[in-house]
Amino acid sequence: MKNKIEISFWEKTKLFLIGKGRNLKDDNIFHRMTLIAFFAWIGLGSDGLSSSCYGPEESYRALGGYHHLTVFVAIAIVLTIFIISTSYSQIIKLFPSGGGGYRVATKLLSPNLGMISGCSLIVDYILTIAISIASGTDALFSFLPPQYHYLKIFVTVSGIVVLILLNLRGIKESVFSLMPIFIIFVLSHIFLITYSLFSHVNEMGTVIHGSILELHQARKSLGMFGVMALIMRSYSMGAGTYTGLEAVSNSVPILKEPRVKTGLVTMRYMAFSLAITVLGLFIAYSLFEVQPSATKTLNAVLLENFTSQWSSGIATVFILITLISEAALLFVAAQTGFLDGPRVIASMASDNWFPRKFAVLSDRLVTSNGIVFMGIMAIIMLLLTGGAVNILIVLYSINVFVTFALSQAGMVRHWWLERKTIKSWKSKLMINFIGLSLTLFILIMVVTIKFKEGGWVTILITSALVFLVTRIKKHYNYAGKLIGRFNTKVFGQVDEILSTERHTISKSFSFDTERETAAVCVSGYNGLGIDTFFRITERFNEFKNIIFIEVGMVDAANFRGEEELERLENQVKSDLDKYQKLAEHFGYFSECYHSIGTDIADEVKELSKKVMNKYINTTFFVGQFILPKSTALQRSLHNQTQYAIQNRLSHKGFIMVMIPIRFYEHL
Numbered sequence: 001m002k003n004k005i006e007i008s009f010w011e012k013t014k015l016f017l018i019g020k021g022r023n024l025k026d027d028n029i030f031h032r033m034t035l036i037a038f039f040a041w042i043g044l045g046s047d048g049l050s051s052s053c054y055g056p057e058e059s060y061r062a063l064g065g066y067h068h069l070t071v072f073v074a075i076a077i078v079l080t081i082f083i084i085s086t087s088y089s090q091i092i093k094l095f096p097s098g099g100g101g102y103r104v105a106t107k108l109l110s111p112n113l114g115m116i117s118g119c120s121l122i123v124d125y126i127l128t129i130a131i132s133i134a135s136g137t138d139a140l141f142s143f144l145p146p147q148y149h150y151l152k153i154f155v156t157v158s159g160i161v162v163l164i165l166l167n168l169r170g171i172k173e174s175v176f177s178l179m180p181i182f183i184i185f186v187l188s189h190i191f192l193i194t195y196s197l198f199s200h201v202n203e204m205g206t207v208i209h210g211s212i213l214e215l216h217q218a219r220k221s222l223g224m225f226g227v228m229a230l231i232m233r234s235y236s237m238g239a240g241t242y243t244g245l246e247a248v249s250n251s252v253p254i255l256k257e258p259r260v261k262t263g264l265v266t267m268r269y270m271a272f273s274l275a276i277t278v279l280g281l282f283i284a285y286s287l288f289e290v291q292p293s294a295t296k297t298l299n300a301v302l303l304e305n306f307t308s309q310w311s312s313g314i315a316t317v318f319i320l321i322t323l324i325s326e327a328a329l330l331f332v333a334a335q336t337g338f339l340d341g342p343r344v345i346a347s348m349a350s351d352n353w354f355p356r357k358f359a360v361l362s363d364r365l366v367t368s369n370g371i372v373f374m375g376i377m378a379i380i381m382l383l384l385t386g387g388a389v390n391i392l393i394v395l396y397s398i399n400v401f402v403t404f405a406l407s408q409a410g411m412v413r414h415w416w417l418e419r420k421t422i423k424s425w426k427s428k429l430m431i432n433f434i435g436l437s438l439t440l441f442i443l444i445m446v447v448t449i450k451f452k453e454g455g456w457v458t459i460l461i462t463s464a465l466v467f468l469v470t471r472i473k474k475h476y477n478y479a480g481k482l483i484g485r486f487n488t489k490v491f492g493q494v495d496e497i498l499s500t501e502r503h504t505i506s507k508s509f510s511f512d513t514e515r516e517t518a519a520v521c522v523s524g525y526n527g528l529g530i531d532t533f534f535r536i537t538e539r540f541n542e543f544k545n546i547i548f549i550e551v552g553m554v555d556a557a558n559f560r561g562e563e564e565l566e567r568l569e570n571q572v573k574s575d576l577d578k579y580q581k582l583a584e585h586f587g588y589f590s591e592c593y594h595s596i597g598t599d600i601a602d603e604v605k606e607l608s609k610k611v612m613n614k615y616i617n618t619t620f621f622v623g624q625f626i627l628p629k630s631t632a633l634q635r636s637l638h639n640q641t642q643y644a645i646q647n648r649l650s651h652k653g654f655i656m657v658m659i660p661i662r663f664y665e666h667l
Helices: 007-016 029-033 037-053 055-062 065-092 100-108 111-141 148-167 171-199 201-237 260-289 298-306 312-351 367-385 389-394 399-417 426-498 529-541 562-585 600-614 641-651
Strands: 515-520 545-553 589-597 618-626 658-663
Touching: 007 389, 029 600, 029 658, 037 055, 037 100, 037 111, 037 260, 055 065, 055 201, 055 312, 065 100, 065 111, 065 201, 065 260, 065 399, 065 426, 100 111, 100 201, 100 312, 100 399, 111 148, 111 312, 111 367, 111 389, 111 399, 148 171, 148 312, 148 367, 171 201, 171 260, 171 298, 171 312, 201 260, 260 298, 298 312, 312 367, 312 529, 367 389, 367 426, 389 600, 426 529, 426 562, 515 562, 515 600, 529 545, 529 562, 529 618, 529 641, 545 562, 545 600, 562 589, 589 600, 600 641, 618 641
Parallel strands: 515 545, 515 618, 545 589, 618 658
Antiparallel strands: none
């Protein structure tokens, strides 16, 4: 009878909540995880569509009593949607492996400007999660008596926890589970807008005439400059409408092949759905002469006017379905923050702006550290503000325009520098230049209007994050400099050994699995692995076999397709081949074991079992860098993989020796 494998309570809980780990060797792994345009539209477009619940209302209220001027604002907003989406379509083409504001600014402007763009995006996505959940909770609790409102903060926090768990299960799973909400919202709003237009088709001329008449009246009372200022302020206050348009360029790696084509189709879905919804709502506001209410959202007032001639039962059901779908979509909109926020963090971690552990993938092949980080930060933001939407909305929609402006500036610079090699550079540059002008104008207006209202808090938080990641980068640069010096020194020693006969060792050991064996865990062909090998051969005379074990780390940077994984595996084989030749040069029998995976310690554990099955007298070794003046905070920036390997092997009863290699300021 086979012994049953005991599973701990934690493992059972993890399996129930998050699911079984994915298999990297599955030929269909990328097919199973990536999204077609329709599902990408649901996962990424919900942020943009949900902004129609508050973006148009902000613009409408900013007009004061001149509500017929809505037509001019609506046209300007719709044009801006298409300009921004077109400019981001160019980014998708230029960065087929995933661009986004961080990557574009880093590559086309400078790493520091890219870092600022990335930090701005991260704060914006945290606020996206917070405000979406808080707004959705407010909408749901508007149907409940006031005595239950003390539960709002509990519901908002619970909503974020649920989304964290959904995203830890996987991108596709989270999108599928939220799809019904998205579909109900789209269908109910298509009916609302279509019915409004067709039932008032004879009044369209009156609306246009009223807008022109009100424009003349406003010009007499406010002056032409005053009218322009009023329209521009209204246009700027609707800035939240555009948030989410950048999401596709950040998430190209999760799209189905061909990714660029899928990304462009997704962008068109997002742009047209958002433009139609926003324009339709603005026109409906005018047709039904909606007046802002202090106790209801503008869409709620619109729905009451819209159904005023219906029977009370049908009207109530339709209003409830539409408002609940809006509230639920606001919950879904938080998904954009969970999809793109961790991806931006992972990209920055790969470039050493964030701790490298944020680029690590879980066994479900998602950046779990980033997902949990985004969720916790959003919860903290909600607790600090008490989940008050009026406070969160002031903090919102500033940072995304920092990224918009930097991305457009980078593209303008790119087209100008490449003008001699690209025939259609003028039209491409013009699109991004217009995008730059609009987004920069909106950024200045939003900061000016919202700064004293609390916008300074967003700038302060972003500045604090910029300071933090700068310190992290400084530490990694310092460690990288020491490692670089050490590698140069060790490679110099290896070259000298291999080029001189006097270092060649005459002894040569034949294959014998019962002899003492040293299994060296390495991570690339580098100074650490080579020096560890040298120390073993110098200090331990009993070893006759030298086994090298290496695991290729599959992280967010290289988990982009089968070719990337194949390239990683080939690199691992190449590294091990160099180690094997080095060992054989010293007369040792040598063999190599390798794999690729998301958890190096777990993979080493599996490989160690294969080694022990073949070489019964094996001692495992791993080198460990010791940095000078290393603080606990600095040590936390490193993955501590060696200790994880030691823990896994000790549980198997295997002997493992950790060889410390201390760095000094001057080698």
